[in-house]
Structures are given as structure tokens and as C-alpha cells.
Amino acid sequence: MTEHTAATDDESEAVRRDADTAESSSANRHWWDRNADDYQDEHGSFLGDARFTWCPEGLDEAEAGLLGDPDGLRGRTVLEIGAGAAQCSRWLTARGARPVALDLSHRQLQHSLRIDQGLGLPPVPLVQADATVLPFADGSFDLACSAYGAVPFAADTARLMREVHRVLRPGGRWVFSVTHPVRWAFPDEPGPEGLTALSSYFDRTPYVEQDEDGNAVYVEHHRTLGDRVRELVSAGFRLVDLVEPEWPEGLTQEWGGWSPLRGRHLPGTAIFVCVRA
Numbered sequence: 001m002t003e004h005t006a007a008t009d010d011e012s013e014a015v016r017r018d019a020d021t022a023e024s025s026s027a028n029r030h031w032w033d034r035n036a037d038d039y040q041d042e043h044g045s046f047l048g049d050a051r052f053t054w055c056p057e058g059l060d061e062a063e064a065g066l067l068g069d070p071d072g073l074r075g076r077t078v079l080e081i082g083a084g085a086a087q088c089s090r091w092l093t094a095r096g097a098r099p100v101a102l103d104l105s106h107r108q109l110q111h112s113l114r115i116d117q118g119l120g121l122p123p124v125p126l127v128q129a130d131a132t133v134l135p136f137a138d139g140s141f142d143l144a145c146s147a148y149g150a151v152p153f154a155a156d157t158a159r160l161m162r163e164v165h166r167v168l169r170p171g172g173r174w175v176f177s178v179t180h181p182v183r184w185a186f187p188d189e190p191g192p193e194g195l196t197a198l199s200s201y202f203d204r205t206p207y208v209e210q211d212e213d214g215n216a217v218y219v220e221h222h223r224t225l226g227d228r229v230r231e232l233v234s235a236g237f238r239l240v241d242l243v244e245p246e247w248p249e250g251l252t253q254e255w256g257g258w259s260p261l262r263g264r265h266l267p268g269t270a271i272f273v274c275v276r277a
């Protein structure tokens with residue numbers, strides 16, 4: 001899930017400026033390679049080795065069934081995009097599905113191998129690639145999913161949506177979670193300072209952390225809700241649900257800018273549930 005507040009590199013400066021596909025992809029690949037160990041250390045127990053959780057609010061696919069009835073997953077081919085250590089793919093495998101876990105970061109994928117080895121499981125099939133250039137034939141998958149993977153980081157998400165559409169079979173579901181777009185208007189802080197809107201929700205300028213020479217070391221891209229709907233519809237998807245998980249009573253764990261306080265006031269996550277036409 002999105003990390004930028006907690007993990008800003010010591011020497012980097014946070015700015016809002018343009019960042020194209022090449023710069024975003026290169027910066028994020030290196031950032032996730034450098035930070036994968038810390039990410040898995042910090043969040044591994046929340047994520048669980050073989051759990052499918054959509055967001056810091058803890059919504060689980062086992063209860064939500066956004067990909068369809070969990071009992072109907074047997075034999076289905078699934079592409080997990082921005083899979084990290086492939087925790088979701090491991091949950092899918094346990095339900096008889098046949099996932100492929102794709103990620104930009106080699107180090108993130110190494111954590112998938114580590115977990116499989118530790119559990120004595122056959123390795124989840126892994127692919128290192130950029131989600132905007134999927135190395136699969138047309139119509140290769142029944143389902144595609146992503147828990148905060150790739151979509152917030154890619155400059156050209158219209159292209160990403162077209163690529164997912166291409167590799168899905170007709171009728172296939174594409175379900176992905178991202179930071180709720182409204183959060184972009186607020187400082188990414190878990191405390192009360194994170195409750196006052198300081199920027200425009202309509203400002204699509206990317207969030208960039210850059211080094212002293214101005215080279216991007218981390219990039220996130222913003223789309224409004226309307227932008228996302230238009231990208232999905234233009235790619236050929238039908239939007240069937242937009243889930244905004246509420247902060248559950250009793251969840252005290254903070255995750256970057258996600259906290260019980262902010263969760264009581266603002267949506268933190270948006271989950272788009274789409275069907276390929």
C-alpha cells in the first residue's frame with residue numbers, strides 16, 4: 001500500500017511536478033527494490049503470508065468476494081498486478097485458482113520466494129514487468145486484481161487499463177484498490193493535521209520525491225474519481241461497484257496516513273470492481 005510519508009528517503013525532497021512514464025517507472029522500481037525489505041518487515045504481519053487484504057482498513061477478499069464467490073475460484077487464471085510478495089496470490093492458490101504475480105520490483109518478488117520457501121509451498125509463478133506493458137498474450141486470464149499495486153504509481157494509467165483489458169477474457173473481472181482520490185487534497189498525516197484540506201482535489205500534478213540533482217526517486221500519480229471511471233470505460237470495462245471500506249471499530253493499527261482518526265472522517269481507499277466487456 002502507499003508508503004510515501006513514512007518512507008521518504010533521508011536526502012530526498014517532496015515536490016509536485018510532472019513525471020512521465022519512463023521517469024516514474026525507473027524511480028519506483030529502484031525505490032521498491034531499496035525499500036522492499038523494510039516494507040515487508042513493517043507490514044508483513046498485517047498482510048499475512050497468504051491473506052488477501054485489499055487495504056489498510058483490513059477488508060478481506062474472503063469476506064468481500066469482490067472477485068466473485070471465493071468457492072468459484074477453482075481453476076481460474078488470475079493476474080495479480082503490483083503483487084509485492086504475492087500474499088494475495090497465495091490466498092488465491094489455496095482456493096484452487098492459478099495466479100501469476102507480477103511486479104516491477106525484483107526485490108519484492110524475492111520476498112514471495114522467501115515466504116514460499118518458509119512455508120514449504122510450491123513457488124507462486126512470478127513475472128517482473130511494468131504493468132503498462134504486460135508480457136502476456138491477449139485473453140490469457142479469467143481475472144485480474146491489484147491491492148494498491150502499480151495503479152497509484154504508473155504515469156499512464158489509461159494505458160494500464162487497456163493492457164489489463166487486452167489480457168483478460170471477455171466477462172473477466174478487474175478489481176483494484178488505490179488510495180481514495182479525495183485524500184490527495186489532504187496532508188498525508190495520521191493525526192489531526194491530516195483532516196484539513198490544503199491542496200486541490202483537482203490538481204493532477206504527480207507527487208514526486210527527488211534527489212539533490214532533481215532526479216525522481218519515488219513517484220505517485222493522482223486521478224480523480226471521474227478520471228478513473230473515464231479511463232476504465234474508454235478501455236472497454238463496465239464499472240459494477242465502487243467500494244469505499246469504512247474504518248472498522250477496534251482497528252488501532254496505523255499505516256502511513258491511514259489511522260482510526262482519519263478513518264472516522266474520510267474514506268482512505270477506493271476499490272474499483274469492473275467487468276471486461
Ligand SMILES: C[S@@+](CC[C@H](N)C(=O)[O-])C[C@H]1O[C@@H](n2cnc3c(N)ncnc32)[C@H](O)[C@@H]1O
Pocket residue numbers: 001002003025028029032047081082083084085102103104105108129130131132146147148149150151153154
Ligand atoms: C504498495 S505495494 C503493494 C504490494 C502488494 N499488493 C501489497 O498489498 O502489499 C505497490 C507495489 O506495486 C509495485 N509497482 C509499482 N509500480 C509498478 C508498475 N508500474 N508495474 C508493476 N508493479 C508496480 C511496487 O513494486 C510494489 O511492490
